[in-house]
Amino acid sequence: MVQTGGNMSDIRVRGYTILKAAEYLQTATADGQESKRIVDGLSPPLKDALRTATPASWLPVSHVSEVFRGIAALGKGDEQRTRDILIGCGTYLGTEATNTFLRLVMRMLTPGIFAKKLPSFWSRDSTGGRYEVELGERSMVCRLLEMEEFHHITPVSVGYVTFALKAMGKTVERTTLHGWSLATPSASTTWYEVHWKS
Secondary structure, three states, X not given: OOOOOOOHHHOEEEHHHHHHHHHHHHHOOOOHHHHHHHHHOOOHHHHHHHHHOOXXXXXXXXXXXXXXXXXXXXXXXXXHHHHHHHHHHHHHHHHHHHOOOHHHHHHHOOHHHHHHHHHHHHHHHEOOOEEEEEEOOXXXXXXXXXXXXXXXXXXXXXXXXXXXXXXXXXXEEEXXXXXXXXXXXXXXXXXXXXXXXX
């Protein structure tokens, strides 16, 4: 893996993100054989982590990127399909989060409070990268900064945020990703917009 300066390779991510993303990888398509082939091809350190990690463990960012690349491979080079599968992963992670620490919080959240809290939700589960969030009347712009090591995090994040908004009773009308593609799975700055109806 190419390192991108500084202490990027020191970034750690909570185990539950990786464990749940790997769970999603195993169930994301009707063709279980394809998922099995990708899971079988994961690196030995990641396979070991999937066997031994706890949800609260801190694991290398390379593990979460490897799982997200595996999920992206299910799209078989079709960018729209890959985007949708990765957004599905974010939705799955959001579902899991609301089954744990977010369950009570979600009942009291509004888009405004959520926009303020999102950067701290991220830093609770990762030691690197950061969110900047701008809130409009019925829209949110999320900028993902210093996330070169997080492959495919932008569409995954879209799934997480749209899930949260739906859990608040909002109807998401559209989402737009900027700076992410199969050719550029990560960048120092990617961003997306989410628009909803009340």
